[in-house]
Amino acid sequence: MSDVYTNTMGHVMVVAPTPNGQLKALADSKSIAFADDLDVKSVLTRWVFADFPMGTLTDEWGNRYDHQVHSLLSGTLAEGREFLEMLSELGCVVEEASEFFVPFQKLDLASAQSSDAIRTEHPRAFTLARRARKSISAIVTDIRDSSVIN
Numbered sequence: 180m181s182d183v184y185t186n187t188m189g190h191v192m193v194v195a196p197t198p199n200g201q202l203k204a205l206a207d208s209k210s211i212a213f214a215d216d217l218d219v220k221s222v223l224t225r226w227v228f229a230d231f232p233m234g235t236l237t238d239e240w241g242n243r244y245d246h247q248v249h250s251l252l253s254g255t256l257a258e259g260r261e262f263l264e265m266l267s268e269l270g271c272v273v274e275e276a277s278e279f280f281v282p283f284q285k286l287d288l289a290s291a292q293s294s295d296a297i298r299t300e301h302p303r304a305f306t307l308a309r310r311a312r313k314s315i316s317a318i319v320t321d322i323r324d325s326s327v328i329n
Contacts, residue, residue: 180197180200183200188281195223211306224309227252231288236290246288246297286301
């Protein structure tokens with residue numbers, strides 16, 4: 180039985196605890212439809228790890244700021260790989276899930292318009308992303324604690 184699902188596409192990786200594995204206490208689901216003609220179903224939320232440069236946008240006064248996509252990330256792709264490695268070391272079974280939704284493949288990080296439109300162009304990402312800004316080590320500590328308690 181798998182404890183964690185993951186999928187990587189390009190520079191974006193998603194990771195989610197399974198509802199029946201040893202991390203089930205951390206599993207969380209949201210209701211979503213993946214297309215207009217499909218029924219709403221319950222799907223796992225996931226941590227999103229990606230490599231997107233920071234400070235690519237400039238406001239009207241010349242100040243640099245981050246793209247809206249950064250608000251959805253749990254860390255970089257390298258941090259995501261490190262997270263999966265830590266989970267494996269804790270004895271978690273990691274399963275590659277090719278059907279797992281991987282958002283943001285075609286974002287224009289240099290476009291304020293693209294950043295402003297991310298909620299309408301990628302609404303599922305806002306529903307599915309686990310946006311808690313905990314560090315990877317804090318998440319692993321939560322996992323260790325939950326395995327001791329359970």
